[in-house]
Amino acid sequence: DSGVTQTPKHLITATGQRVTLRCSPRSGDLSVYWYQQSLDQGLQFLIQYYNGEERAKGNILERFSAQQFPDLHSELNLSSLELGDSALYFCASSAGATNEKLFFGSGTQLSVL
Amino acid sequence: SQQGEEDPQALSIQEGENATMNCSYKTSINNLQWYRQNSGRGLVHLILIRSNEREKHSGRLRVTLDTSKKSSSLLITASRAADTASYFCATRSWNSGNTPLVFGKGTRLSVIA
Numbered sequence: 001d002s003g004v005t006q007t008p009k010h011l012i013t014a015t016g017q018r019v020t021l022r023c024s025p026r027s028g029d030l031s032v033y034w035y036q037q038s039l040d041q042g043l044q045f046l047i048q049y050y051n052g053e054e055r056a057k058g059n060i061l062e063r064f065s066a067q068q069f070p071d072l073h074s075e076l077n078l079s080s081l082e083l084g085d086s087a088l089y090f091c092a093s094s095a096g097a098t099n100e101k102l103f104f105g106s107g108t109q110l111s112v113l
Numbered sequence: 114s115q116q117g118e119e120d121p122q123a124l125s126i127q128e129g130e131n132a133t134m135n136c137s138y139k140t141s142i143n144n145l146q147w148y149r150q151n152s153g154r155g156l157v158h159l160i161l162i163r164s165n166e167r168e169k170h171s172g173r174l175r176v177t178l179d180t181s182k183k184s185s186s187l188l189i190t191a192s193r194a195a196d197t198a199s200y201f202c203a204t205r206s207w208n209s210g211n212t213p214l215v216f217g218k219g220t221r222l223s224v225i226a
Contacts, residue, residue, distance in 0.1 A: 002155060033213070042218040043156075043201065056213045090155060098205075101146070102214060104155035 003027065006091050006105035014113055018079040021108045025072055025093030031055065032074040033094070033102060034066055038087040049074055050097040081112045117145075117202040117217035125223040132189040134220040136202030137182075143205045145178055146214070147187050150199045159187075159200075164207075194226045 003026035013019055025032050034046040036059075045058035049068035060066075063081075068074045078085060088109050092102040120135045136145070144163045148156040162169045162178045162185065169176045175188040189196055199219040206212045 002157070004155070035216075043216040045213040045215060048213060058213055088153075092156075100144070101158050101161060102148075102156070103158070104148075106155045107153075109153075 002103040002105065004091060004093050004103050004105035006089075006108050008108060009106065010109045010111075012111045012113065013081060015081055015083060017081050017112075018077065019081065019110065021076040021078070021089055021091075021110075023074045023076070023091030023093075023105060025074070025091075026103050029093035029095050029103070030072065031094045031097055032068055032072070033092040034060075034074070034076050035090045035092065036087045037090060037107070043090075046076070055097055078110070083112050086110055086112045117204050117215065119200070119202055119217045119220040121220060122218070123221040123223070125225065126192055128192060128194055128224055128226050130192055132192050132196070132222055132224070134187045134200050134222070136185045136187070136217060138185075138202075138204045139183065140204075141207045142180070143207050143212075145176075145185050146203045146205075147174075147176060147185075148201045148203060148216070150201065150219070152198075156201065189222075192222075192224045194224050196222060197224045198222060 005024040030051045033048045036044045046060040048056040066076045088107045090107045092104045117136045117138045146161045147159040150156045173190045178185045201219040203214045203216045
């Protein structure tokens with residue numbers, strides 16, 4: 001058990017809908033990262049938050065947004081969903097801001113039908 | 114975008130044999146990390162090697178880094194069926210700003226009992 005909690009584990013929704021994925025980092029970790037994993041694109045970095053502030057941004061679509069709350073949990077909001085958004089979404093956390101040793105959650109499998 | 118590229122994409126060996134996976138990357142790095150992912154699960158950090166290190170060991174794992182060739186290898190000795198998983202290299206580039214950890218597409222290792 002990595003100590004990183006992601007909910008829900010599975011999500012099935014329709015095109016055009018909006019969903020929210022939730023992540024609780026390991027106790028004491030200040031950084032939260034979101035990654036998207038698909039068969040064709042591999043593991044793609046989306047965004048990082050450190051202590052409530054956006055720290056780094058990757059290949060995150062404008063339809064997607066994220067935030068980190070004062071209690072350090074994070075949410076990833078995906079809107080106007082398309083079939084191609086179907087993927088495994090991972091949250092990871094680390095103690096500091098500089099990407100040393102990430103601890104991954106077990107992921108949210110998103111299926112857009 | 115992918116920074117690291119693992120080779121081979123898939124590897125099948127008998128239990129007790131050694132497994133070697135390679136990773137090549139494009140830009141100068143701060144550190145290189147290897148992660149394991151069991152089917153459909155979150156990634157688990159295995160080992161981190163810094164740019165000024167050439168070799169590192171952890172149990173049955175041996176990682177080498179050749180910065181002149183921009184490549185790394187992961188050796189798993191005396192493999193077990195439980196080592197069956199996908200293995201990813203991840204790199205953090207040298208940059209004045211905050212750079213994310215970028216993952217390759219992974220090597221799928223199958224260890225046959």
